[in-house]
Amino acid sequence: MPSPSRDKPDRRRGRPPASQAGQFDERILLVATSLFLERGFGRTTLDLVAQHAEVGKSSLYARYPSKGDLFAAVVSLSIQTMFDHMAPVPQGLNLGQRLQAVGEALIDGMLHPRCVAFMRITAAEADNFPDLALMAYQVSFDGSVAYVLKGLRAANHGAADPALIKLAQRFVELAVQPLSFQAAFGIDHAQLRMRSSQCVQDAIELLQEKIAVANEGQAIT
CATH class of the missing domain: 1.10.10.60 (Homeodomain-like)
Known part of the structure; x- marks a missing residue:
């Protein structure tokens, strides 16, 4: 820009x-x-x-x-723009493949230089503006969870089963956040992208039990 x-x-x-x-x-x-x-x-x-x-x-x-109000609006818009431009969740895939696709897409979005830059700025101002930093984190996290829920094909995203929401939250915490946090601390983005596929696979394996429970409850198809 x-x-x-x-x-x-x-x-x-x-x-x-x-x-x-x-x-x-x-x-x-x-x-x-x-x-x-x-x-x-x-x-x-x-x-x-x-x-x-x-x-x-x-x-x-x-x-x-205040400047904090303007910065909050800028961060919210930046995060929302990232989600608006993310590719639609692929069709014709099984659950594991859908999770793999949405996980890699989320990581790619979070590693965009603008997203990393705003993460660093909000972290640097966390002591002076804790509510602002928390807001930026929450908007990003909630948006990521909503995108995962689309990948899980919840019948009603606004009233998804609590177990399904927890699954999506844990998936974001395990598959996406570690790499985005590392990017904020200066780890090479190309290196992180090379690791993204394996990191998502590892998260799916760790969540196999929760995925099975969600399937048995017919929360996802």
Whole structure:
């Protein structure tokens, strides 16, 4: 994602009309994403975002009263965008093959440089903004679990069997999180991708008993 130009003038604008509100918010989040990734949390300010996004400060502060609020919106959007662009769960596969596919897809998404960068930023700010760090973790974890549930083909994702949800949660914890955490600490991404298939296989083997229970309960097909 290109960095915002440092030479853009500070054009102060009033509140945008309702018809342009979506574009207004999109511009703010796009610019804020670039600034947070380029400068980190500490060196990014709301005034700087307003300047580069060419929006009025009052309109920006009305939407995001604090830098933490803006950063939370940026992280949530980044995570949601990752899940929106993930490939559909493959069809015509048995349960083990579906888990293998969704596990490798999740790891690939989590190893995207932007995801790793935001993980590092939120971890670095965890002491100062614990709620923000927890939010970022929870959004990522919940999204991963929801994607696994799609792979498990739960009949009703919103009211999935508790045992099925626990299976999906443990799968994410065993197959996905270890590699994403290692990426945050600087382990080479190519090396981690090479290990992803085996890590997912290992997680499936460890969860064989839970998978069998879920199958017997007809929670998944």
